[in-house]
Amino acid sequence: MAFTEFRPLDEKSLVEYIKTVPSLSAKLGDNLDGLTIKEVGDGNLNFVYIVIGSSGSFVIKQALPYIRSIGESWPITKERAYFEAVALKEYGRWCPDNVPEVYHFDRTMSLIGMRYLEPPHIILRKGLIAGVEYPLLAEHISEYMAKTLFHTSLLYRSTTDHKKAGIAFFAVAEFCGNVELCRHTGQVVFSDPYRISPHNRWTFPHLDHDAEAVRNDNALKVEIAELKSKFVERTQALIHGDLHTGSAMVTQESTQVIDPEFAFYGPIGFDVGAFLGNLILAYFAQDGHANANNDRKKYKEWILSTIEDTWNLFHKKFIALWDKHKDGSGEAYLPAIYNNPELQHLIQKKYFEDLFYDTLGFGAAKMIRRIVGVAHVEDFESITDAAKRASCERRALELAKLLLKERRKFQDIAEIVSTIRQIQ
Amino acid sequence: MAFTEFRPLDEKSLVEYIKTVPSLSAKLGDNLDGLTIKEVGDGNLNFVYIVIGSSGSFVIKQALPYIRSIGESWPITKERAYFEAVALKEYGRWCPDNVPEVYHFDRTMSLIGMRYLEPPHIILRKGLIAGVEYPLLAEHISEYMAKTLFHTSLLYRSTTDHKKAGIAFFAVAEFCGNVELCRHTGQVVFSDPYRISPHNRWTFPHLDHDAEAVRNDNALKVEIAELKSKFVERTQALIHGDLHTGSAMVTQESTQVIDPEFAFYGPIGFDVGAFLGNLILAYFAQDGHANANNDRKKYKEWILSTIEDTWNLFHKKFIALWDKHKDGSGEAYLPAIYNNPELQHLIQKKYFEDLFYDTLGFGAAKMIRRIVGVAHVEDFESITDAAKRASCERRALELAKLLLKERRKFQDIAEIVSTIRQIQ
Known part of the structure; x- marks a missing residue:
């Protein structure tokens, strides 16, 4: 499966996506068996998936082209993932102790892979x-x-x-x-x-x-x-x-x-x-x-x-x-x-x-x-x-x-x- | 003579240039015989030529890539001609009585052709x-x-x-x-x-x-x-x-x-x-x-x-x-x-x-x-x-x-x- 244009991921297509991205796959020790995937986005604008494998974890955040709580009547650019990725990297440069590390950014998919802030966060x-x-x-x-x-x-x-x-x-x-x-x-x-x-x-x-x-x-x-x-x-x-x-x-x-x-x-x-x-x-x-x-x-x-x-x-x-x-x-x-x-x-x-x-x-x-x-x-x-x-x-x-x-x-x-x- | 890259014009090459630009040539009634050309730039940054023909006139302003009075030791972008042209057009839209009309703009040559503000201006x-x-x-x-x-x-x-x-x-x-x-x-x-x-x-x-x-x-x-x-x-x-x-x-x-x-x-x-x-x-x-x-x-x-x-x-x-x-x-x-x-x-x-x-x-x-x-x-x-x-x-x-x-x-x-x- 190729991801050459934007589409919202679900838990199934997310796994397919991870397979195509070496930097994410590597974070899981290249072992995608028995992954735990949980959607936790309680915000208005995005899907947020926590992905946990046997030897690593990360978070995938995907921006949607509208505000989730209001629905498609209030469209909003999914390009915000780009600004978020650029800003996270810039802030991480100056204050790495208080900003999660970015592992991967895909502008086409409006998607960021970053550090999973584990419990008790x-x-x-x-x-x-x-x-x-x-x-x-x-x-x-x-x-x-x-x-x-x-x-x-x-x-x-x-x-x-x-x-x-x-x-x-x-x-x-x-x-x-x-x-x-x-x-x-x-x-x-x-x-x-x-x-x-x-x-x-x-x-x-x-x-x-x-x-x-x-x-x-x-x-x-x-x-x-x-x-x-x-x-x-x-x-x-x-x-x-x-x-x-x-x-x-x-x-x-x-x-x-x-x-x-x-x-x-x-x-x-x-x-x-x-x-x-x-x-x-x-x-x-x-x-x-x-x-x-x-x-x-x-x-x-x-x-x-x-x-x-x-x-x-x-x-x-x-x-x-x-x-x-x-x-x-x-x-x-x-x-x-x-x-x-x-x-x-x-x-x-x-x-x-x-x-x-x-x-x-x-x-x-x-x-x-x-x-x-x-x-x-x-x-x-x-x-x-x-x-x-x-x-x-x-x-x-x-x-x-x-x-x-x-x-x-x-x-x-x-x-x-x-x-x-x-x-x- | 082609003008496909930037070069400063002199009185001779200016005439060649005008020949290649129909909108300028037309302002002179397509008659380039007996043109009066005078360089009047007393500023620091540009050449300014007044061009007067038998049936029309205009001014040619060409930006140089340095401040003229200080010389090449203080380089400055010739792209300013672009900003000048955009601004003149925008200002002309709102206050045409107090802004000279732009006839022609050439970004490559950093050159604007505009109304000649005749004496006693x-x-x-x-x-x-x-x-x-x-x-x-x-x-x-x-x-x-x-x-x-x-x-x-x-x-x-x-x-x-x-x-x-x-x-x-x-x-x-x-x-x-x-x-x-x-x-x-x-x-x-x-x-x-x-x-x-x-x-x-x-x-x-x-x-x-x-x-x-x-x-x-x-x-x-x-x-x-x-x-x-x-x-x-x-x-x-x-x-x-x-x-x-x-x-x-x-x-x-x-x-x-x-x-x-x-x-x-x-x-x-x-x-x-x-x-x-x-x-x-x-x-x-x-x-x-x-x-x-x-x-x-x-x-x-x-x-x-x-x-x-x-x-x-x-x-x-x-x-x-x-x-x-x-x-x-x-x-x-x-x-x-x-x-x-x-x-x-x-x-x-x-x-x-x-x-x-x-x-x-x-x-x-x-x-x-x-x-x-x-x-x-x-x-x-x-x-x-x-x-x-x-x-x-x-x-x-x-x-x-x-x-x-x-x-x-x-x-x-x-x-x-x-x-x-x-x-x-």
């Missing part, structure tokens, strides 16, 4: 719902964000690293093809929650007025327009594009960032904000998961300290990389100009002030869209009591609106954490 | 040095800027206008190739004036301390970094990229914008600032051109009112286009979201506040680089008395530094004009 979001603490999470995710975002920005990159001069533009060119996914993100994050849209939903009827208030909030709409423009126009670094708590698999010792199929050159704060915003959603969902055995109070504290640590460690590590490479070939701040410690401090301070506001803005936008937009989060969805769920969601929404509108009044992440505490 | 900068008033200049240039910048931004453009979804990215892709010219601009505008560079020069020794002060001004360097980042990363509209007073040809009745070879998707304020900044340079040069017959006082007032009118008319026309198309297919502010007059007013106010700061910042950066960077302006260069020239330049530099550092403190263009007056 689970999706971080599921761990957060279960109330599991991950003591190394802030350390790992800050490492991942600092390394991938710094090294793909003009703070690090130079023209001599690349044949074509001007990495920002060169890089943009390569990722220009990822237009459709950017449009999709743009619509669901920056547009739909602020207008009547058939895709929008919310906890009904409890949040009817809250959803309407979002649609009628002029100040909020002015701010979301600014963020949308930054999202579309700002080519700051190769960002993951969908860095929520469902895009990381974790154990007590390991944090692996997956699914960068929305990767594109965009604002760094979009990644950092997505992660922190989703931690905040997890925090506000905890009261819905509390029961007689566990009031989740201690766990809420752990989430808050993880939010604070993630930002502070990210800041520290990003600045350390910047200091290390300040005399390198990065084009943003040439050493001949930014040549004294006071000035270096000034530009870093300004850079992080802007990045902090971006992070808060994008994080808030991501929270809002998960409450009144098309795609919700399991943190809230798994709260079966609608009134209880609505109460959790309303507090998260209240915080998000405050952050989006007043973000420039906050000085540091500790103030954010203290504001989160005040919302009851 | 002269380069605006030369008119400003001679003290000639152009009563329609503000009206025309604001029309050009409003129309070209609005229609190539996401305020107007939609995905349905184009096959490929997401015009910002699509458009970026097309112009990504213009990397080298962007790098050149980036270097001469945002880097060289702020460091020791062999290309820098200034009126010596008068401005030695002034040039050194620029290189040691931390606050200035922090601001220039922000502008550089915007210049590199922000894909707001198809900007001209070099819209100074040498890029317009004028008569009392006509204003024609030429030379968009640096065109790329960038921040709108870079164009508006370039034009206003160069008018301010022209203003400060006037004292150097004053003599017993003409103290230039009245002319300085005309320049100031042209600065004020240009911004105010640009603002008015841009907003009028926005209002006209607010329910159109532009993707920046969807009508379903930005659906009431108060909100429309709020977003326009915010948009123009940001654009005003960008304009002041980029305008100031353009002024600074013309005084202590590699390429100077004839406005000052034509003042032969070095002490007098330095005095004019110093005042312009003082204003530019103030604008760059304090631009967010200004409310409107009238305050800028009044600040210009105060610098003596």
Whole structure:
């Protein structure tokens, strides 16, 4: 059987496919007898097969040309597998400890073969719902964000690293093809929650007025327009594009960032904000998961300290990389100009002030869209009591609106954490 | 003679070339006898031939693969002719009254055939040095800027206008190739004036301390970094990229914008600032051109009112286009979201506040680089008395530094004009 044009694989054709690919076959010791194959894609966009043999394993992820949960009415490019593969390789180059290795990529089949993240790896979001603490999470995710975002920005990159001069533009060119996914993100994050849209939903009827208030909030709409423009126009670094708590698999010792199929050159704060915003959603969902055995109070504290640590460690590590490479070939701040410690401090301070506001803005936008937009989060969805769920969601929404509108009044992440505490 | 690969034309081979191009030959009534050919390129980058026959005329502009004034030591892509041709056609589509028509483009030869702007058209900068008033200049240039910048931004453009979804990215892709010219601009505008560079020069020794002060001004360097980042990363509209007073040809009745070879998707304020900044340079040069017959006082007032009118008319026309198309297919502010007059007013106010700061910042950066960077302006260069020239330049530099550092403190263009007056 030849695979010369795209077709979705099933468990049977997958085995035929593996036989034709030496690099995958070799991972199984060239022994395809007694393979265990399990389809585990709980996302919207792909088939994900876990393939386990007697002497090895991997995951096969195949992109479909539409969003699975909505069906063929919302077509979306299967070329995203290309962007995911390129991004995984680029991120793996800078942060191999926190990104699964890519074994194989087939553009025709929109298919990636990569490391199987074995148990007890689970999706971080599921761990957060279960109330599991991950003591190394802030350390790992800050490492991942600092390394991938710094090294793909003009703070690090130079023209001599690349044949074509001007990495920002060169890089943009390569990722220009990822237009459709950017449009999709743009619509669901920056547009739909602020207008009547058939895709929008919310906890009904409890949040009817809250959803309407979002649609009628002029100040909020002015701010979301600014963020949308930054999202579309700002080519700051190769960002993951969908860095929520469902895009990381974790154990007590390991944090692996997956699914960068929305990767594109965009604002760094979009990644950092997505992660922190989703931690905040997890925090506000905890009261819905509390029961007689566990009031989740201690766990809420752990989430808050993880939010604070993630930002502070990210800041520290990003600045350390910047200091290390300040005399390198990065084009943003040439050493001949930014040549004294006071000035270096000034530009870093300004850079992080802007990045902090971006992070808060994008994080808030991501929270809002998960409450009144098309795609919700399991943190809230798994709260079966609608009134209880609505109460959790309303507090998260209240915080998000405050952050989006007043973000420039906050000085540091500790103030954010203290504001989160005040919302009851 | 065939022209199947690039070679620089001289007056003789140019005639041979015209014979091979029916569209050019036809412009001359297919009569090539007794042609007048004159090379008039006073720029750095190109040959420009005026070709006049008995029944027609045109201009041939050929890009050379290096900067002419510096020689072959500074190679630069001749592909810029491609960007110039694409931009001229796009601008001509939106503002045909103020952009010369393109008759012919040859990518292999890096050559454009376009309308000859007949006498008394002269380069605006030369008119400003001679003290000639152009009563329609503000009206025309604001029309050009409003129309070209609005229609190539996401305020107007939609995905349905184009096959490929997401015009910002699509458009970026097309112009990504213009990397080298962007790098050149980036270097001469945002880097060289702020460091020791062999290309820098200034009126010596008068401005030695002034040039050194620029290189040691931390606050200035922090601001220039922000502008550089915007210049590199922000894909707001198809900007001209070099819209100074040498890029317009004028008569009392006509204003024609030429030379968009640096065109790329960038921040709108870079164009508006370039034009206003160069008018301010022209203003400060006037004292150097004053003599017993003409103290230039009245002319300085005309320049100031042209600065004020240009911004105010640009603002008015841009907003009028926005209002006209607010329910159109532009993707920046969807009508379903930005659906009431108060909100429309709020977003326009915010948009123009940001654009005003960008304009002041980029305008100031353009002024600074013309005084202590590699390429100077004839406005000052034509003042032969070095002490007098330095005095004019110093005042312009003082204003530019103030604008760059304090631009967010200004409310409107009238305050800028009044600040210009105060610098003596």
